[in-house]
Amino acid sequence: MAALPRRIMKETQRLMQEPVPGISAVPDETNARYFHVIVTGPEDSPFEGGLFKLELFLPEDYPMSAPKVRFITKIYHPNIDRLGRICLDILKDKWSPALQIRTVLLSIQALLSAPNPDDPLANDVAELWKINESEAIRNAKEWTRRYAMDN
Amino acid sequence: METDYQDADSDMDCSDNDNECFDVYDYYNVVDDNDMEQIDPSQTDPEHFAYDCLTEVEVEQLLNESVASLSNSLQITPSLAKVLLHGHCWSVPNIVMKYRENASNLLISSKIKPPVTPTPIPCSRYETCPVCVTQHMSEKFYNLSCAHMFCKDCWIMHFEVQINQGISTAISCMAKDCEVLAPEDFVLKHLIKPNLREKYQQFTFQDHVKSHPQLRFCPGPNCQVVIRSNEAKAKRAVCSQCKTAFCFKCGMDYHAPTDCQIIKKWLTKCADDSETANYISAHTKDCPKCNICIEKNGGCNHMQCYHCKHDFCWMCLGDWKSHGSEYYECSRYKENPNIAHESVHAQAREALKKYLHYYERWENHSKSLKLEAETLDKLRLKINQKVMANLGTWIDWQYLFVAANLLAKCRYTLQYTYPYAYFMEPGPRKELFEYQQAQLEAEIENLSWKIERAETTDRGELENQMDIAEKRRTTLLKDFLDV
Numbered sequence: 001m002a003a004l005p006r007r008i009m010k011e012t013q014r015l016m017q018e019p020v021p022g023i024s025a026v027p028d029e030t031n032a033r034y035f036h037v038i039v040t041g042p043e044d045s046p047f048e049g050g051l052f053k054l055e056l057f058l059p060e061d062y063p064m065s066a067p068k069v070r071f072i073t074k075i076y077h078p079n080i081d082r083l084g085r086i087c088l089d090i091l092k093d094k095w096s097p098a099l100q101i102r103t104v105l106l107s108i109q110a111l112l113s114a115p116n117p118d119d120p121l122a123n124d125v126a127e128l129w130k131i132n133e134s135e136a137i138r139n140a141k142e143w144t145r146r147y148a149m150d151n
Numbered sequence: 152m153e154t155d156y157q158d159a160d161s162d163m164d165c166s167d168n169d170n171e172c173f174d175v176y177d178y179y180n181v182v183d184d185n186d187m188e189q190i191d192p193s194q195t196d197p198e199h200f201a202y203d204c205l206t207e208v209e210v211e212q213l214l215n216e217s218v219a220s221l222s223n224s225l226q227i228t229p230s231l232a233k234v235l236l237h238g239h240c241w242s243v244p245n246i247v248m249k250y251r252e253n254a255s256n257l258l259i260s261s262k263i264k265p266p267v268t269p270t271p272i273p274c275s276r277y278e279t280c281p282v283c284v285t286q287h288m289s290e291k292f293y294n295l296s297c298a299h300m301f302c303k304d305c306w307i308m309h310f311e312v313q314i315n316q317g318i319s320t321a322i323s324c325m326a327k328d329c330e331v332l333a334p335e336d337f338v339l340k341h342l343i344k345p346n347l348r349e350k351y352q353q354f355t356f357q358d359h360v361k362s363h364p365q366l367r368f369c370p371g372p373n374c375q376v377v378i379r380s381n382e383a384k385a386k387r388a389v390c391s392q393c394k395t396a397f398c399f400k401c402g403m404d405y406h407a408p409t410d411c412q413i414i415k416k417w418l419t420k421c422a423d424d425s426e427t428a429n430y431i432s433a434h435t436k437d438c439p440k441c442n443i444c445i446e447k448n449g450g451c452n453h454m455q456c457y458h459c460k461h462d463f464c465w466m467c468l469g470d471w472k473s474h475g476s477e478y479y480e481c482s483r484y485k486e487n488p489n490i491a492h493e494s495v496h497a498q499a500r501e502a503l504k505k506y507l508h509y510y511e512r513w514e515n516h517s518k519s520l521k522l523e524a525e526t527l528d529k530l531r532l533k534i535n536q537k538v539m540a541n542l543g544t545w546i547d548w549q550y551l552f553v554a555a556n557l558l559a560k561c562r563y564t565l566q567y568t569y570p571y572a573y574f575m576e577p578g579p580r581k582e583l584f585e586y587q588q589a590q591l592e593a594e595i596e597n598l599s600w601k602i603e604r605a606e607t608t609d610r611g612e613l614e615n616q617m618d619i620a621e622k623r624r625t626t627l628l629k630d631f632l633d634v
Contacts, residue, residue, distance in 0.1 A: 009283045064305075064312035096281045097301075097309060097325040144331055 033058040042113040046140035048147030066095035077142035078117040078126035087121035198384035230336035262332045269298030299326035319354035371395035377562040384634040408631040410570040417570035439468045484508045509573040516566035543608035587627045594620040
């Protein structure tokens, strides 16, 4: 495998030295492009109190291509589907090589605080979020309690 | 390059001379041409469509003319002219007008300039590239009009990744939220690998043709031809190379009198209802009189049961006697007038019945057209037999092929009247449409019957029938083809 680009080394160093509050990202022992991520559910959101595991992978042409990110912990959210795939513009067409792992994870955390049911990935969740928000929030809290706590 | 072109030209000259010699003797064609000049087809033929089939080189020339004209009148690089033309439907006058009104607005909305004027960059000997976080000499840095500086290697990598994803005219600056586009000269200055340069130029060419309102790629498989027309209308274009016929506006199979949106809706519906479609596409029906099972293997809807000799219509299974002479109603769908008061189930059943009515007719004509090759084979066989039996010469019988071609053309139009009728609101216009459709259908069936049973070389009656059928077809198109 080719040597790790300076850019990735710098980013990893900075993630270790000045971690983002509420987010931990640790590179895998055997693969420096694979990160184990834990995001804490933001305050005043239905995900509060939960610890959500994600995986993040930096592809060969990173940073020219966006990192691949996926939720491992089950989550009830209109922009995240059953396989944990995330609908977020900066992971797709709005990616810029000037963005970083740090900014991506912050955007994901922000997505937990502000779900966007008008641009859904999980259709059934988005539907309920629009017609009966209080029930959808109840479901999200229930899932957070069931899957994202006591681990 | 120059010499190559000259060689090609001198080759062309030779062949032109050859043709001229030929033309002198070809006086029949000259006479024909003079006859044709009297009629203006755009006035008489509702399907008339003027277009050219261009090669890649010719399209390149056409595009470059616009680029040169714009870059001359605004005094900008050809590369920026391309960005502007691509974003403004290749309309030079429109761009020049907008430029005179407010040049800055135009350049910002075209993503040539950033919305905010960039702050001057500090000049030191070394800079750190924000993408690769590596220090380089400041000469190694490049930027677009937005002044976001990145090192040369990162720009190259960025372009490679974008091009490999099929992106060319839409490659933008690498900075976050910056939408300024990288013009062609900037990209090509950095791209070194020949295969990537080629790919990039191929993709930009495709993007430019797609954004040009007068140009369409021929939809034929592996066909490189581009069709050009001044009017972007839903009319029939036929590729000069691969002979694919298609609608110039939407690129699908030609679909007059139905318009592009309706035919799309119809085809989606047909695909969705494939189960029912499968069910109906069972090819057999029973004779309404003796109930023997009949498979239809020819074009005509006038069926004669080989068993009991009963004449009936394949579509509605009604007695043919009422078809030929009296008011022809087989193509019309009769809606239940009390449907609004019926139960939901009955309404659903009625909706399905209505769809099946139109679908069956659509599918039936489509199948007839697919059998065209066999019909022609049968004609060939028949003509052979007649000639062998000393009934006329081969030349005497050729009129049957002309008739069969016309029949296919009429049937094609008739096929596309059914989606049109399906989506029409009930009312006098629909009644008129269905009346004309029925007339066309009746004449087509007459023609089909007469072609199959032509026993003599006396073609007067058949030619009369051809004329009637084609007149019905053009009348319907004149009244309802709205493009």
